[in-house]
Amino acid sequence: MTRCRTFRYRLHPTVRQALALSAQLNYQRELYNAALEERVGTWKWSHRSISYVGQCRTLTGLGDLRPEVLSSGVALCRGTLKRLDRAFAAFYRREKNGDTPGFPRFKSAQRFDSLQWEDRSGWKVKEADRRLYLLGIGEIKVNYHRALRGVPKAITVKREGAKWWVSVRCVDVPAEVLEATGRxxxxxxxxxxxxxxxxxxxxxxxxxxxxxxxxxxxxxxxxxxxxxxxxxxxxxxxxxxxxxxxxxxxxxxxxxxxxxxxxxxxxxxxxxxxxxxxxxxxxxxxxxxxxxxxxxxxxxxxxxxxxxxxxxxxxxxxxxxxxxxxxxxxxxxxxxxxxxxxxxxxxxxxxxxxxxxxxxxxxxxxxxxxxxxxxxxxxxxxxxxxxxxxxxxxxxx
Ligand SMILES: [Zn+2]
Structure with missing residues (x-):
């Protein structure tokens, strides 16, 4: 059986790294809002819906036009599109249940505070060096206050006020069966x-x-x-x-x-x-x-x-x-x-x-x-x- 666990650690980026992370938040927010506009526009124009896979395909063209958006890897952009896809899935599900859901919203800078890498590219957990490597940003100092277990599969980097955190999603986390206490x-x-x-x-x-x-x-x-x-x-x-x-x-x-x-x-x-x-x-x-x-x-x-x-x-x-x-x-x-x-x-x-x-x-x-x-x-x-x-x-x- 595959056990999943998420481990959350505090990040300590340098000033330069924090600026790069903030810039990347802005790029991904732009991508999110543009992808949302595309979905809305296509629906209004031709009553078709665009899928996550369809939107991912357009990312390849982005390399020439907006290279900075892709500078932390295509996995990050896919993560952003996946987020939008989940927002739509939740919207359709609630609508189907007869609720009155709010349509997925355009995100202001205040409402967009996390970066999600959807697969295992563009980042690397370096627990022994107490670092997290992010493509285009560098090696960020991490406080691994408890040991990571299992195989890292995806990460989310989040800003909370002035602090930054990383959540590492792991699979194949080994069980630690304890001895019976009789209590x-x-x-x-x-x-x-x-x-x-x-x-x-x-x-x-x-x-x-x-x-x-x-x-x-x-x-x-x-x-x-x-x-x-x-x-x-x-x-x-x-x-x-x-x-x-x-x-x-x-x-x-x-x-x-x-x-x-x-x-x-x-x-x-x-x-x-x-x-x-x-x-x-x-x-x-x-x-x-x-x-x-x-x-x-x-x-x-x-x-x-x-x-x-x-x-x-x-x-x-x-x-x-x-x-x-x-x-x-x-x-x-x-x-x-x-x-x-x-x-x-x-x-x-x-x-x-x-x-x-x-x-x-x-x-x-x-x-x-x-x-x-x-x-x-x-x-x-x-x-x-x-x-x-x-x-x-x-x-x-
Ligand atoms: Zn009694």
Missing amino acids: EVGLDLGVANLVATSDGDLILGEHFGSRSRAQLADAQRALATKRPGSNGRRRQVETIAHLHRKVASQRRNTAHQLSRRLVNDYDLIVLEDLAITNMVRTPRAKADPDSVGAFLPNGAAAKAGLNRSIHDAGWATLASLLSYKAESAGRTVVRVSAHHTSQRCGECGHVDAGNRVTQAVFRCLGCGHEDHADLNAARNILRAGRARLALASDGRI
């Missing part, structure tokens, strides 16, 4: 604590960037006071973008460390299936009795929604990292519906909404058993996961 764990997604484990650990949401989130809220408020078009406003927008990246990177780091620890420690990891849980917890729409077809506010406040989406994003990152690390380590991950897991007593199995006294305290109305609410839920999730595995091994599901 199993259930994880509950809490609101105050991001994760509660059935072994009694509470991992605080603070580590998922809530401190930066507070700074972010302040920065957003400050933005509202800036005059449109002013330098102050532009600087504030940059500050906000920087904080967003900081929150995302804190979340990613925590998720990496936590998933590694869990996969090392446990043979079986049971998680709640967020897709199912979300269906259950969506607030019901409240019809307005005074006007037909209208709805009243149903208490699903915008702020709560935002908090939840940030929270869910953290959880989704953790869940996906857990899945791929577990697969590579030979561990089992089971997802279960979290329905009733917060109302069910971990001791006697009594289910009652009144069991949950407060956000944090669980007290069973049946047997009087008392516990931290999230830990109680995590134990129920582990039990549900074990039951599911037992059914699966009986062949009943």
